[in-house]
Amino acid sequence: MYISDRVRPSCTECPIRHRAVCARCDEDELAILDNIKSYKSFKAGEPILWRGDELTYLASIVSGVGSLGKTMEDGRIQMVGLLFPSDFIGHPGRAQIEFDVVAVTDVTLCCFKRKPFEDLVASTPHVAQRLLEMALDELDAARDWMVLLGRKTAREKIATFIEMLIRRQSLSDPSSEALKVVLPLTREEIASFLGLTLETVSRQLGAMKKEGILHFSDRRQFEVADFDALHIATGDDADGGPLF
Amino acid sequence: MYISDRVRPSCTECPIRHRAVCARCDEDELAILDNIKSYKSFKAGEPILWRGDELTYLASIVSGVGSLGKTMEDGRIQMVGLLFPSDFIGHPGRAQIEFDVVAVTDVTLCCFKRKPFEDLVASTPHVAQRLLEMALDELDAARDWMVLLGRKTAREKIATFIEMLIRRQSLSDPSSEALKVVLPLTREEIASFLGLTLETVSRQLGAMKKEGILHFSDRRQFEVADFDALHIATGDDADGGPLF
DNA sequence: ATACATATTTGATCTAAATCAATGCAGCTG
DNA sequence: CAGCTGCATTGATTTAGATCAAATATGTAT
Numbered sequence: 001m002y003i004s005d006r007v008r009p010s011c012t013e014c015p016i017r018h019r020a021v022c023a024r025c026d027e028d029e030l031a032i033l034d035n036i037k038s039y040k041s042f043k044a045g046e047p048i049l050w051r052g053d054e055l056t057y058l059a060s061i062v063s064g065v066g067s068l069g070k071t072m073e074d075g076r077i078q079m080v081g082l083l084f085p086s087d088f089i090g091h092p093g094r095a096q097i098e099f100d101v102v103a104v105t106d107v108t109l110c111c112f113k114r115k116p117f118e119d120l121v122a123s124t125p126h127v128a129q130r131l132l133e134m135a136l137d138e139l140d141a142a143r144d145w146m147v148l149l150g151r152k153t154a155r156e157k158i159a160t161f162i163e164m165l166i167r168r169q170s171l172s173d174p175s176s177e178a179l180k181v182v183l184p185l186t187r188e189e190i191a192s193f194l195g196l197t198l199e200t201v202s203r204q205l206g207a208m209k210k211e212g213i214l215h216f217s218d219r220r221q222f223e224v225a226d227f228d229a230l231h232i233a234t235g236d237d238a239d240g241g242p243l244f
Numbered sequence: 245m246y247i248s249d250r251v252r253p254s255c256t257e258c259p260i261r262h263r264a265v266c267a268r269c270d271e272d273e274l275a276i277l278d279n280i281k282s283y284k285s286f287k288a289g290e291p292i293l294w295r296g297d298e299l300t301y302l303a304s305i306v307s308g309v310g311s312l313g314k315t316m317e318d319g320r321i322q323m324v325g326l327l328f329p330s331d332f333i334g335h336p337g338r339a340q341i342e343f344d345v346v347a348v349t350d351v352t353l354c355c356f357k358r359k360p361f362e363d364l365v366a367s368t369p370h371v372a373q374r375l376l377e378m379a380l381d382e383l384d385a386a387r388d389w390m391v392l393l394g395r396k397t398a399r400e401k402i403a404t405f406i407e408m409l410i411r412r413q414s415l416s417d418p419s420s421e422a423l424k425v426v427l428p429l430t431r432e433e434i435a436s437f438l439g440l441t442l443e444t445v446s447r448q449l450g451a452m453k454k455e456g457i458l459h460f461s462d463r464r465q466f467e468v469a470d471f472d473a474l475h476i477a478t479g480d481d482a483d484g485g486p487l488f
Numbered sequence: 489a490t491a492c493a494t495a496t497t498t499g500a501t502c503t504a505a506a507t508c509a510a511t512g513c514a515g516c517t518g
Numbered sequence: 519c520a521g522c523t524g525c526a527t528t529g530a531t532t533t534a535g536a537t538c539a540a541a542t543a544t545g546t547a548t
Contacts, residue, residue, distance in 0.1 A: 070391045073481050078394040080387040091380045093373070098384050121373070128372040129337070129365070135379040136335045140342050142386040143324040147314045149393035150322040150439030154505065187526065195394030197506060202527055219514090219526065237317050398535065431496065441536060446497055463496070463544085 021060065021088070024126045032120055036113045042103035049089070049101040057111040058090035064107030065184040068099045069192065079193040080142070085172050088134060090114070092121050105184050149195045152235055157194040158204045159233035162214075162224070179224040208233075265304065265332070268370045276364055280357045286347035293333070293345040301355040302334040308351030309428040312343045313436065323437040324386070326429075329416050332378060334358070336365050349428050393439045396479055401438040402448045403477035406458075406468070423468040452477075 022030055039062065042048055048066060049055075066083035080099060083089065089101060089109070121128050148160055162181060170178050183190070187198040187205075194201070208214045209222075213229045216222040224230055266274055283306065286292055292310060293299075310327035324343060327333065333345060333353070365372050392404055406425060414422050427434070431442040431449075438445070452458045453466075457473045460466040468474055 068387075070388070072391070072395065072479060074479075076395045078391040080390045091384075093377055094380070099387065122369065125366065125369045125372060128369060128376060132372055132376045132379060133337055135376060135383055136338070139379055139383050139386060140335075142383060142390065143312070143314070143343065146324045146386065146390055146393055147316070147322040149390055151316065151320045186524095198526080199507085199528085200505060203505095206527070235316060235318075430494095442496080443498085443537085444535060447535095450497070 021127060021130060023130060025124075029120070029124060029127070032116070033112065036116045038111050040109045040111055042107045042109070044103055044105050044107075046103045047100065048103055048107070048109070049097050051098060051100050053097055055090050055095055055097055056114055058088070058092060058114055058117050059109040059111040060089070061085050061087050062108040062110050065104045066107050067102050067104050067185075067189065067193075069102070070099055077192045078195065079189070080145075081138070082168075082193065084168050088131075092118050092131060104189060154194075154196055154200050154204050155207075155233055156235040157196060158190075158201065158208070159230050160236065161190065161194055162230060163234055166224070179227065181222055181224065183220045183222075265371065265374060267374060269368075273364070273368060273371070276360070277356065280360045282355050284353045284355055286351045286353070288347055288349050288351075290347045291344065292347055292351070292353070293341050295342060295344050297341055299334050299339055299341055299358055302332070302336060302358055302361050303353040303355040304333070305329050305331050306352040306354050309348045310351050311346050311348050311429075311433065311437075313346070314343055321436045322439065323433070324389075325382075326412075326437065328412050332375075336362050336375060348433065398438075398440055398444050398448050399451075399477055400479040401440060402434075402445065402452070403474050404480065405434065405438055406474060407478055410468070423471065425466055425468065427464045427466075 022033060025033065040059075042064075051070065061083050063085055066087075066089075067079050068081040068083060068089075069077055069079040071077050082104075083101070090097060092114075095114075121131065148157055152160065165181055165183070166178060169176055169181065185193070187201045190196075191198045191201045205214070208230075209216055211229075213224070213226045213233070214222045215225050266277060269277065284303075286308075295314065305327050307329055310331075310333075311323050312325040312327060312333075313321055313323040315321050326348075327345070334341060336358075339358075365375065392401055396404065409425055409427070410422060413420055413425065429437070431445045434440075435442045435445045449458070452474075453460055455473075457468070457470045457477070458466045459469045
């Protein structure tokens with residue numbers, strides 16, 4: 001199975017502190033980060049930030065899964081990203097956030113005070129470069145997701161989503177059995193992520209179960225029994241770029 | 245009408261050289277950039293880069309309009325961005341490009357040799373920071389576009405697209421009459437950008453003409469006669485974030 | 489002008505997925 | 519254990535937009 005080494009190669013380094021950012025930091029820089037950090041926890045379902053909120057902190061996810069999304073005036077929701085451990089929240093250099101951040105499962109964040117963090121970015125070129133790399137990875141991932149939203153069928157969306165979950169799960173826990181998948185999201189949340197409705201998600205998962213591609217042990221837990229069929233169903237070519 | 249000052253505020257500065265990157269460069273840095281730059285031109289319709297191409301240059305658009313997109317195995321195409329003057333092509337720190345770049349109109353690029361450009365980024369913190377800002381702007385724009393692709397109706401997509409064009413046109417040419425729009429794209433290209441088919445694009449434009457929202461002087465040129473109606477049709481709230 | 493290629497419009501039909509509407513199934517709580 | 523409450527499935531129906539199919543401009547080359 002294809003696992004990208006391009007997506008946040010540093011995310012298993014520096015496991016205790018703030019993995020995403022500090023990959024190349026020396027002890028002095030780590031000390032600064034430690035000084036301005038604090039941990040915060042959120043229960044599943046709780047909003048973390050709302051569109052337009054003033055950002056006094058930037059944060060990186062320590063544990064749990066969050067979502068980044070936008071709600072339209074009439075209530076339609078589109079998720080634009082899932083936040084896994086080591087993912088970053090907030091833009092250095094921006095005082096506001098443009099999207100809603102919600103805790104999907106219980107979430108723990110490592111928060112950095114914005115002002116001193118930005119000072120560190122300004123005075124430490126390799127941190128700026130690391131953040132640039134991360135932003136560019138996310139930009140590519142967002143664009144791949146645009147292809148999914150604009151052109152893929154329901155089946156292809158679901159298959160792609162499952163492949164992405166597998167990739168992210170084995171990245172954050174390389175010891176885990178690769179083909180056992182735990183869905184952190186409800187059908188409705190999956191639907192908001194894929195630009196579908198919850199019924200369509202349910203039907204497609206049901207169909208893939210009936211076809212023997214997935215073996216469910218529970219409504220939120222299954223094993224991929226036929227990875228080739230799953231991959232073919234994504235509509236991507238063999239080495240299709242990594243999504244998230 | 246709402247014009248964002250967040251989108252590339254520097255794009256009218258430094259008009260002769262390479263506006264996007266050099267906003268804060270001093271004369272020495274500009275000299276380095278001048279040294280490693282060269283101009284290249286492409287005719288409308290020509291491919292500029294293909295997915296997987298080795299990048300020996302990074303570039304910024306001087307004139308014309310380009311597109312960034314991905315083609316699926318079976319030929320389905322999704323554009324993931326339009327490239328206007330001052331937009332940047334290629335990721336510093338990446339040897340390959342993940343998307344197809346095509347000249348939509350005749351295009352002139354200002355190309356920088358990759359290696360020395362990356363050296364400049366590494367040794368010049370404010371350039372890295374500028375690139376980070378640009379990447380984060382594009383990331384927000386890409387995410388807003390995900391909302392469009394995942395949740396908006398055909399009508400909303402078209403209206404949003406026209407608003408975006410107005411914004412970009414008046415950014416690159418503030419003297420232009422804001423509500424006169426020249427479509428640089430064919431119906432088919434608009435469709436690939438919006439996740440629609442060309443017939444649907446044609447029908448929606450036709451309907452907006454009949455409803456008096458747009459006055460066409462030519463198939464590729466029209467005036468927005470009723471901006472409020474257009475904005476309402478986007479489905480965004482009043483101060484809806486800037487798209488591209 | 490004539491012919492040809494390329495965009496565009498317009499109409500008729502089809503279909504994937506949305507919507508509407510129950511019903512089923514866990515995990516909790518009292 | 520009975521009764522909620524919040525997911526999840528399943529079925530019937532509708533519909534926005536895709537697909538299929540001409541017809542009509544527009545532009546360019548001969």
